Amino acid sequence: MSYREGRFWQPDVTVATLVARDGRLLCVEERAGERLVLNQPAGHLEPDESLLEAALRETREETGWHVRITHLVGTYQWKAPVAPDGSGGRHYLRFAFAAEPLEEIPDATLDEGIVQALWLTPRQLQAEVARHRSPLVWRAVADYLAGNRHPLSLAQQLP
Numbered sequence: 062m063s064y065r066e067g068r069f070w071q072p073d074v075t076v077a078t079l080v081a082r083d084g085r086l087l088c089v090e091e092r093a094g095e096r097l098v099l100n101q102p103a104g105h106l107e108p109d110e111s112l113l114e115a116a117l118r119e120t121r122e123e124t125g126w127h128v129r130i131t132h133l134v135g136t137y138q139w140k141a142p143v144a145p146d147g148s149g150g151r152h153y154l155r156f157a158f159a160a161e162p163l164e165e166i167p168d169a170t171l172d173e174g175i176v177q178a179l180w181l182t183p184r185q186l187q188a189e190v191a192r193h194r195s196p197l198v199w200r201a202v203a204d205y206l207a208g209n210r211h212p213l214s215l216a217q218q219l220p
Contacts, residue, residue, distance in 0.1 A: 070152075072138070072151075072152040072153060072154045073105060073151055073152065073153050073154070074105065074106040074153075074154050074155075074156075075103055075104060075105055075106065075153055075154070075155045075156070076103060076104065076106060076112055076115045076116040076119060076155070076156050076157075076158065077100075077101040077102065077103035077116070077119075077155055077156070077157045077158070077197070077198075077201055078101055078102045078103070078116045078117075078119065078120045078128060078130070078157075078158050078159075078160045079101055079134055079157060079158065079159050079160065079201060079202065079205045080101075080102070080120065080124075080126065080128050080159075080160045080161070080162050081159075081161070081205075082161075082162050082180065083180075084182060085180035085181055085182050086101070086180065086181055086182075086183065086186060086202065087101075087102065087120075087124055087126065087162065087178060087179075087180055088100065088101060088178070088179055088180070088181050088186060089101070089102055089103075089123045089124060089175050089176075089177070089178055089179075090175075090176045090177050090178075090179060091123075091174050091175050091176060091194070092174045092176065093174075093194055096192075097176060097192065098192050098193065098194040099181075099186065099189055099192050099193055099194065099198065100193070100194040100195075100198055101157070101198060101201065101202075102116075102119050102120040102123040102124050102126075102178075103119055103123075103155070103194075104118075104119040104122075104123070104172075111218035112156050112158075112216045112218065113130050113158070113213065113216065113218075116130055116156075116158045116160070117130065120160065121166065121169075122171070122172045123171060123172050123175050123178065124169075124171070124178035125165060125166045125169025125170075125171060125178060126162055126163075126164070126165050126166065126178070127162075127163045127164045127165075127166065128160035128161060128162055128163055129160060129161050129163055130158045130159070130160045130213065131158075131159050131160060131161055131210075131213075132158065132159040132210040132211055132212070132213065133156065133157070133158055133159075133210075133211040133212070133213060133215050133216050134157040134158060134159050134201055134204050134205050134209050134210065134211070135157050135200075135201060135204045135209055135211075136154070136155065136156050136157070137153075137154070137155045137157065137197050137200060137201065138152070138153070138154050138155075139152075139153045139155070139195060139196065139197055140152050140153075141153065141195065153195075153197070155197050155201075156216060157197075157201040157204070157205075158213075158216075159205060159210060183202060183206055186198075186199070186202060187199065187202075
């Protein structure tokens with residue numbers, strides 16, 4: 062239902078991190094229902110958390126890497142299609158950040174549902190487009206590869 066019809070509507074706010082090293086991007090292979098999909102380290106913003114804190118946390122939890130956020134790559138709005146069983150149809154507002162890897166965490170335990178973290182070239186990732194969790198995956202990578210880098214001040218948390 063829409064806001065005009067008297068119902069409260071709120072999109073899912075998510076973050077994603079594009080971490081590059083030696084021409085490769087840090088990706089995650091994860092379970093989404095019955096599928097194994099590819100994604101950036103990404104996840105939902107939690108209460109009382111800034112966008113940058115969420116990006117750092119999700120990257121650490123899903124990949125076992127400490128990173129330094131350097132830029133905002135872009136913001137994206139997407140509505141997931143409704144599946145035949147009626148699931149889906151959720152609205153997402155994603156903030157994608159560029160980051161540089163600092164240190165891998167030895168023996169890190171990855172989030173539930175994460176099969177592995179892996180470093181893929183853009184060509185390898187693009188070749189697996191049918192396995193991307195959503196169109197947001199490649200769109201953020203394409204913007205990153207095109208040089209989209211915006212100051213982090215565009216993603217400020219106010220006191």
